[in-house]
Amino acid sequence: MSKKKQATNPETPEFKNVEPFSLLTDFDISLFKSGRHYRLYEKLGSHVLENQGILGTYFGVWAPNAASVSVFGDFNGWNSESHQLMPRWDGSGIWEGWVANVGNGHVYKYFINSNIGGQKLEKGDPFALRWEESPKTASIVWDTWYEWKDEEWMKTRKTANSLSAPCSVYEVHLGSWKRDPQDNDRRLTYREIADTLVPYVKEMGFTHVEFMPIMQHPYEPSWGYQITGYFAASSRFGTPQDFMYLVEQLHQNGIGVILDWVPSHYPNDAHGIYRFDGSALYEHEDPRQGYHPDWKSYIFNYGRYEVRSFLISNALFWLDRFHADGLRVDAVASMLYRDYSRNDGEWIPNVFGGRENLEVISLFKELNEEIYKSFPDVQTIAEESTAFPGVSRPTFLGGLGFGMKWMMGWMNDTLRYFSKDPMYRKWHQNDLTFSTVYAFSENFMLPLSHDEVVYGKHSLLNKMPGDEWQKFANLRLLFSYMFTHPGSKLLFMGGEFGQSEEWNFLKSLDWHLLNYDSHKGINLLVQDLNKVYRAEPALFDKQFSPEGFDWLDTSDTNNCVVYYRRKGLNEEVMVLLNLTPLPQKNYRVGVPKNKQYVEILNSDDVKYWGAGNVNSSLKTEAIKAHGFEQSIELTLPPLGAVIIK
Known part of the structure; x- marks a missing residue:
């Protein structure tokens, strides 16, 4: 044989x-x-x-x-x-x-x-x-044989995927990133997507692409989160080898690939794994443990050994056969708690009477231990929205063993703050600064994901207050804050050019908007933010450590100006945010060194569709400020961010 x-x-x-x-x-x-x-x-x-x-x-x-x-x-x-x-x-x-x-x-x-x-x-x-x-x-009947041509990436990816490397993720839904320009009803194939997505992501400067679930799923409105074929790439876009080609092209251009993985629930389609042999084989028989009320779907029996073999094998399969560089694990919070979205009497406590799902906790520990043992140069990322301790801490310290965790608190607080009219922001500065109280309790990724631009939540652009100019200025300010805040980054497709409408999974993004200076300006800013993020070690060397961040001033609430410092192993940059539409002329800030300072990014630059309030020269003077012996005077643009070095 x-x-x-x-x-x-x-x-x-x-x-x-x-x-x-x-x-x-x-x-x-x-x-x-x-x-x-x-x-x-x-x-x-x-x-x-x-x-x-x-x-x-x-x-x-x-x-x-x-x-x-x-x-x-x-x-x-x-x-x-x-x-x-x-x-x-x-x-x-x-x-x-x-x-x-x-x-x-x-x-x-x-x-x-x-x-x-x-x-x-x-x-x-x-x-x-x-x-x-x-x-x-x-x-x-098929196979996963493929003559890979990404050897160079695979040999060196441990550097790109390191926790001390810049990680800027572009989240993509394959069916709606771009469609046939002549026929919006026709999806592009994996290979057609590769021809346009790869050069675009490279030009934009993102380090990784995260694909929303590409596993086989029958119901397109589920966006891939209701899976029936856990070991198959979606046939909507081609063969498994076609998807491998897309991954390979990304790797050849120095871009990592993260896949959404959904071990939390699955649908009851007759051809799927639900009641596979007539019994609750993969799920629990008791609906208090086996049925998910939010998604009307079914929950794996995490305590059944054969099911655990299935799930861990599936995670490793995508890392092994498809050369994925990481897995973003969906809906972790819903798995960790037995009472998630349930009322009293609708859930069963664990053996100690608690609400934690002990079988899931042990599964995640075992899963992450095996992944990092077999593939030490990848990352696992948890979408976990609660304060469950140690999600991204090693298992030998009692953690779940994930590499990173989505910072949902930062996302909620930040979007709530930016949605406020600037005249009221001075009373809500805590929404902007509170995240750093807990920012280093986990290895956090800052997500502005697909979930924030659907179901009546508005696009990122239309969450912003004010007239048209202010909306774009606020969005540029938001992105500048995101890219200079501690942690890795994730931005959903369309946000990088200020998509006006909510995301619609049935049609292409509105690429024609790039013909307008306002949207092109957002696009250029995100390119430059990625360049600065990747070029300045101060923004990533210690992105998960309190040693890499200082608040220099949060007291100027009347002007809604905040001032902070990011520090690397040997370098540092300073960031100023003016969160009102009023420019601040001759604004003095202390600086740590008696050296020449330069402005390395200003979100109000005219090339970003700003008003042009930039600083051409910054002279250091022997005037004390912010605890330093010297300071500089500069102009803070309206609804603008300034990064100096």
């Missing part, structure tokens, strides 16, 4: 079985049943193999409550009786078999006769590497 890299459709398949064999060893079964099989995708699912000189496909599926399981598809006229799988003798609940002359491209499902109520179920393969495009629901 030998594994083939690739197989093609046989022209005239012969439907015959030869001597059966298994990909699973006793050790595999032991690992699977103990929840510690982390490469389950190498064993279960469909695999094209030679057996006794004949090419065919091995099928393996977990269905312990089935009376019988068969594989049927286009190779046998969808006959659910002709190709029966055999149950393993070891009580694992795995059914397996090998079918001659079946290869890549053949379409199939499993036909399951359940022991529970005599149910007859037609299910896709939980480990399928490719699926038919929705609304069709069958799995496709």
Whole structure:
């Protein structure tokens, strides 16, 4: 028996079985049943193999409550009786078999006769590497063989993905970033997207792209967060190899790839893993633990060992086969708490009577330990919105082991502050400064994500108060504050040029807006902020450490001016924000060194569609201010940010 890299459709398949064999060893079964099989995708699912000189496909599926399981598809006229799988003798609940002359491209499902109520179920393969495009629901025999050409990136990515490196993430929804200019109803393919997305992200200066879930999902309005095919790239945009090409092109241009990963819930589509063998196999039987009231979906049984093997294997699969540089884990808070979005009586306490989901806590620790053991040069990022302690702290210190955590508090406070009319801001300075009270309790990523520009929340631009000029000035000020605040950064597509309308997943971004100076100015500012962020070690060397940040002045509430310093290993920059539309002339600030200072970015520059209140020269004088022996005078632009060095 030998594994083939690739197989093609046989022209005239012969439907015959030869001597059966298994990909699973006793050790595999032991690992699977103990929840510690982390490469389950190498064993279960469909695999094209030679057996006794004949090419065919091995099928393996977990269905312990089935009376019988068969594989049927286009190779046998969808006959659910002709190709029966055999149950393993070891009580694992795995059914397996090998079918001659079946290869890549053949379409199939499993036909399951359940022991529970005599149910007859037609299910896709939980480990399928490719699926038919929705609304069709069958799995496709395929492989993940690809001749990668990103060796240089893979060898050196530990530097780009380091916590002490700049990390500026561009969040992308593939179906709506850009569509066919001649036909908005036609999505671009993975390869077509690569031709335009890669040069754009490189020009903008982002260090990473984060893709909203690209795993197979039947319901497009879920944006990918209701997954049925956990091991397959969405067939809407092409083959798995087409997606690999997109990842490769990003890597060849020095851009990392982060994938959204959704272990929190899944839908009840008939062809999916919900009640897979007629029982609550992957989910809890009790809806108080197995049903998610917010998303009307189903929750994995995190305490079941076989399910833990499935989930950890899935996370590693995308890092292994698709060269992903990180996973952003969705809805972590909903997993950590048993009472999340539930009223009294709608949830079950843990064994100690508490609300924490102990099985999830142990799963995350095990998951992160295995990821960083196998792929030490990647990052895991938690979308976690509560004060759960130690999310991004090592497991040996009692943490969950994630590399970073989304800073949801910063996002909420900052957007609330910037939405206020500037005349009222002086009474709400705490919304702007409070984040630094806890900014170093975790390794925080500052997110301005897709969730903030849908469902009536308005685009980032239209969250800003004032007339048209003030809206754009406020947005430039917001981005300047974000890029100089401690932590890594994430910006959802469209925000970087001031998309006017809310995000609509059914159509392309409004790229025509770049023809207007106001929107082009936002775009140029984000480019330059990325340049400054990546060029100034003071902005990233210690981005997760209190040693890297000082408030120099938060007392000037009447003028709504704040002044702070970012420090690296050997360098520092100072940042001033004027949060009102009134320019401040001859504004004096203390500086730490008796040297010449220069303005390295001013958000009011005319090239950004600003008013041009820039500082051409900054003379240091022996006048004490802000605790320093010397100071400078400068102009603070209206609704503007100034970065000096």
